[in-house]
Each structure stands twice: as structure tokens, then as C-alpha cells.
Amino acid sequence: MSTRAEVSAEIEALTETNKQSRPIMAIIILFGGIFALLVSIAMSISFGAADIELATVWTAVFHFNPDLTPHQIIREIRMPRVLGAAMVGSCFAVAGALMQGMTRNPLADSGLLGLNAGAAFMLALCFAFFPGLPIMYLIMYSFLGAGLGAAIVYGIGSLSRGGLTPMRLVLAGAAVSALLGALSEGIALYFRIGQDLAFWYAGGVSGTKWINLQVMAPWIIIAMIGAIIISKSITLLSLGDEVAIGLGQKTKTIKVFGMLIVLVLAGSAVSVVGAVGFVGLIVPHLTRLIIGHDYRWIIPCSIVIGALLVVLADLAARMINPPYETPIGALIALIGVPFFLYLARRGGREL
Amino acid sequence: MGVLNVDRIATGYLNKLIINDLTVSIPENKITTIIGPNGCGKSTLLKAISRVLKTKSGAVYLDGRAIHQLETKEVAKRMAILPQTASAPEGLTVFELVSYGRFPHQKGFGSLKKEDYKFIYWALDVTGLNEFKDRPIEALSGGQRQRVWIAMALAQGTEILILDEPTTYLDLAHQLDILLLLQRLKEEEGRTIVMVLHDLNHASRFSDYMIAMKDGTLMIEGTPDEVMTCPNLQNVFNIDASMATCPFSNNPICLSYQLFQKNR
Numbered sequence: 001m002s003t004r005a006e007v008s009a010e011i012e013a014l015t016e017t018n019k020q021s022r023p024i025m026a027i028i029i030l031f032g033g034i035f036a037l038l039v040s041i042a043m044s045i046s047f048g049a050a051d052i053e054l055a056t057v058w059t060a061v062f063h064f065n066p067d068l069t070p071h072q073i074i075r076e077i078r079m080p081r082v083l084g085a086a087m088v089g090s091c092f093a094v095a096g097a098l099m100q101g102m103t104r105n106p107l108a109d110s111g112l113l114g115l116n117a118g119a120a121f122m123l124a125l126c127f128a129f130f131p132g133l134p135i136m137y138l139i140m141y142s143f144l145g146a147g148l149g150a151a152i153v154y155g156i157g158s159l160s161r162g163g164l165t166p167m168r169l170v171l172a173g174a175a176v177s178a179l180l181g182a183l184s185e186g187i188a189l190y191f192r193i194g195q196d197l198a199f200w201y202a203g204g205v206s207g208t209k210w211i212n213l214q215v216m217a218p219w220i221i222i223a224m225i226g227a228i229i230i231s232k233s234i235t236l237l238s239l240g241d242e243v244a245i246g247l248g249q250k251t252k253t254i255k256v257f258g259m260l261i262v263l264v265l266a267g268s269a270v271s272v273v274g275a276v277g278f279v280g281l282i283v284p285h286l287t288r289l290i291i292g293h294d295y296r297w298i299i300p301c302s303i304v305i306g307a308l309l310v311v312l313a314d315l316a317a318r319m320i321n322p323p324y325e326t327p328i329g330a331l332i333a334l335i336g337v338p339f340f341l342y343l344a345r346r347g348g349r350e351l
Numbered sequence: 352m353g354v355l356n357v358d359r360i361a362t363g364y365l366n367k368l369i370i371n372d373l374t375v376s377i378p379e380n381k382i383t384t385i386i387g388p389n390g391c392g393k394s395t396l397l398k399a400i401s402r403v404l405k406t407k408s409g410a411v412y413l414d415g416r417a418i419h420q421l422e423t424k425e426v427a428k429r430m431a432i433l434p435q436t437a438s439a440p441e442g443l444t445v446f447e448l449v450s451y452g453r454f455p456h457q458k459g460f461g462s463l464k465k466e467d468y469k470f471i472y473w474a475l476d477v478t479g480l481n482e483f484k485d486r487p488i489e490a491l492s493g494g495q496r497q498r499v500w501i502a503m504a505l506a507q508g509t510e511i512l513i514l515d516e517p518t519t520y521l522d523l524a525h526q527l528d529i530l531l532l533l534q535r536l537k538e539e540e541g542r543t544i545v546m547v548l549h550d551l552n553h554a555s556r557f558s559d560y561m562i563a564m565k566d567g568t569l570m571i572e573g574t575p576d577e578v579m580t581c582p583n584l585q586n587v588f589n590i591d592a593s594m595a596t597c598p599f600s601n602n603p604i605c606l607s608y609q610l611f612q613k614n615r
Contacts, residue, residue, distance in 0.1 A: 104440070106441075232454075235451070236451060236454060238440050239437070239439065239440065239448075239451065240434065240436075240437060240438065241403075242398075242403050242432065242434035242437070243432070243434060243437055243503075245401075245402065245403050245423070245432070246401065246403070246427065246430075246431060246432030246433075246434070246504075246507075247427055247451065247452070247454045247455055247507070248423050248424035248425075248426065248427030248428070248454065248455040249423070250423060288442060289442070292442065292443070292444075292447065293440050293442055293443045293447065294447070
């Protein structure tokens, strides 16, 4: 065995030469992602039923002239739509990342665990019983609905003997989502609001207006800042409760905050785009694969990559069969389902 | 009075009390080992001592102050825990996990300082993990994984170490490796170590103080000489032990044993 002096000299040398490759990757992903996001947003704004050149997009954004029709289209239809898509993507992705970290469940996603269906069900109730409810209240009910969905799924999941396993939660989530979905459709048929709900169910950001974004933005921004603040604690929680307590974490407080943030994010996203699933599953796993397990990086990267995914999905949704729009939910499921099967095949191993 | 004092605690899970009215004192700068049959509440006691489990009545005192009233991050600077069933998230590297041990010492968002790196590399070095530091943990053997968790607890740089079966999953040589390391930490740095062990002979050889439990109560406590006797082992484990002396520590060891068929 080497002497103490030798050991400490060695440690000194290692300390000096230590390189951290993962934060560098994270920074590349972050800035590369932001760049790609800006490009896709620009493309998305310029592409549509009426073709508008990128130069016009630029002037419409930075030198708006209300007398020009293209400027009107860009300002009133396409910009809120693409920004809505970006916002929704970030929300679902961060919600998924937080849920996976807190529950150590690799299959955690607001779509798979019933939050989205709960929010959508609550919105259907609102359309049926309180038509014309201000958006402010709609969003509140959406938060509530997300909480309701989560509560039912966790309730059913924990009733089973042997406790909550990732697979059991997903099964409970699927069953509850199917039930809530069926109820929402029943309500839609009975109250003849199917037209209002149909497209919105399949998932689409086409109807997004500035007012929706304005009402949602403060909630989402606060939730995102909250997510970044607790990101380090989420990393420690992902090691298991006991380890996290040993490292000085207030696990219960963090979980309550985390869950509130998840409800706000999933609820607001559903109120814009409908019950789109899988974004929260795909994005955090991809970022984790590239940048490792530190949620201080996973959360910011998920914000960017989630936005990018949904903006691209929305762009694709408009390009596949113009002038008709393909539901975003369907497009994302095309990537999401194989991804889910891949994760499930590995036996839903704990994160 | 020791550094950690357990004063008449009752604790358990949900509505089921595992431990009722238990009082024990953990001596400072010593190795204390809790022994007892499966399900006797060893781990529960360890969890209560390390504030993972709340007590229903009574309290655990760290330096005379009730541990649940202390700021949990301050406790984490003084006490590190190795749980029995620790499992790492997939993809995490050895270095990353060990570096999380520095969390209680970081301020705010926390990036690793030079001081932190020193502790991390020291922990990797004493657990013999330096060559594996960039490997994902799931690529290691069970024994190596166990050492990674111990390294994380060591990187925490605390005077008190609490370990729940640190030698489980390890082969004979690696078991001894860990126990010798703990002994060295005690002797050279004066650390206080509390652990649960299943191997009575290891417990006897390496402990200064032993606590024997059965059915959630304390059966006997004292030095290995006082605890490791035939009548005690009969009481605690219901075994008829044949005792000998450990040639390395001169403490009593159990050479072999029989079950008491009729008493079962």
C-alpha cells in the first residue's frame, strides 16, 4: 500500500487533471437546441396554407405593419401557434423529467399516468356546463383535472398488493385514461360539443391565441423556474429516498413542490394542445442518454428539446397532407409508442 | 453518554410498531454493531438513529439535541448513511455518484470545489475504485457497486457513519476489505461507526460495542466479550453455539452451532 504522502500527491494530481465531459455536452445540446429551435420556429412561421417568405416573417416580427395581410397572418395566427407549440413541448418534457426523477419510474409521463386525460376530462366538463368560461378559469380547472387524474391512478396503483411498480402505474394510467377519455367523449356527444373538442383531443395547436399564451405564460415561467431550482434535489431523490435523506434533503417538501410544478405544467399544456402523450417520456430519456443523470442539466435541456420536438411535430402535421392538418398527438405517438415499447421491454427497470 | 443517544423510542411503519420503548447509547469514536435475527428491527433502529424514520415517541439525540429538530442538512454534514437497498439510476458513473456525497457541503446550486474533489478522490482511492471511476455503475460487479455506495458515504466526510449490512453481496476477501477500511477509519481518524452485520464473527472481531436485538427490543449490549456468550446467543438467535477465540482479535467467535429443535 502506498504511503499517505504518495496518496495525497496522487489525489492532488487527479484533482488538477479532472475533466468533466458531460457538462460540455449539456452546453452543446442547450445552445445547439436553442439554435435549432429558432430555425424551426422561423420555418414554421413561414410555412403554411399561404406561403410567406422568411424575409416577410422577419419584417412582420420586427417591423409589424397591420395593413399587410401576410403580416396579419403571421402575427395573429402563426406566431401564437408556434409559440404555443414550443411552450407545450417544454411543459410536457419538464413534467416528464420531474416525474421520472421523483418516482424513479422510467415510464413516468403525464400522458401515461393519467394527468393529461384528467385535465382533458375537466376541460370537457367545463365546455359542457360552463360554456364561455374565461381562459383563466379553464386553466385552473385543467390543473385540478391533472391532479384528479394523478390521484386516481396512484390510488388504484397502490391498492394492489406488492405496491407501486412502474408497470402497475402505467397499467392503472392506461385504464384511468381510457375511462376518462370515454367519459369526456360521452359528455361531448351528449352536450353536442364534439366539434369543439374533437380536434383538440387528437392534439393540435392551431387554435392557439395570444390570450391563451398570455394567461399561461406567468404560470409556466414560475413553474419552470421552480423546476430548475429543485433540479439538484431531484437528482438526489432519483437515488432513492433514504439516500436523499442521508444527504440532507427534505424529501417530502421537495416532492410536494415537484408534484405541484408537474400539475401546473401538464395542466397548462393540456389546456392548449389537448391530451398529447409521450413528449414527457421521449425527451428526458433522450437528454439523459446524451448528457447523463444530473437534473441541473436535464431540466434546462428538456425545456429546449421538448419545445423543438413539438414545434417540429406541428410543422410536420401541416406538411403531411396540406391544407389539412394531421393531429400532433398522432404524429408524436408514432415516435412515442416504439420508444415506450423499448423502455417497457427492458422490464421497466427502476431509474 | 455517547455521541448518539436513543431515548425510549417507539417507531415502525404505518400503523405497525416494530420497536417499542428502546433505549441505547452509541459510544463516540468506536465501532458499534447491531446484531439479531431477521425481522428483529435492526434496520428499523438504524433508520431511526439516522432520522430516516420518525419516532412515534421518545427521541434520538445527536450530541444532546433531538435529531429531528436539527436542520437535516447540518445533520448530513456530521452523519452519512449507507442504506441496505441502494440502487443507482442507470447510466450514472462511479465518479458522479460518489460526488453526490459532497452535496451537504455545497452552497446554492452547487458546483464541485477543489476541496470537494479531494474528498471524492480520497474516497475513490481508499475503496479501490479509482480505475473504475468513469464506468457506469450497472457495469460493475455487486461487490464493486457496494464499494461505490460506501465511497459516496465516505466522500460526505462525516464523523459518524451508519451502514446497513455493508458487507452483503461481497465475497470473503471483499468483506474483510470493507471491515478493515472501517477499522482504519475509526483508528486513524476517530470516526464513529454504527452498522448492522449478519456475520457474528465479523461483528465480534471488529466491534468495540455490540447491541443484540430480538422482536424489537434490546436483549443485551456491551463489549463482544460480554455479548458473544453461549447463553446470549441462545436467547437471541435460539442457537446452541460452540464458542472459540478469534486468533486475530482475541474476541469470542462462534465456531459452529446447532438449532434447539425442541424449543422451536
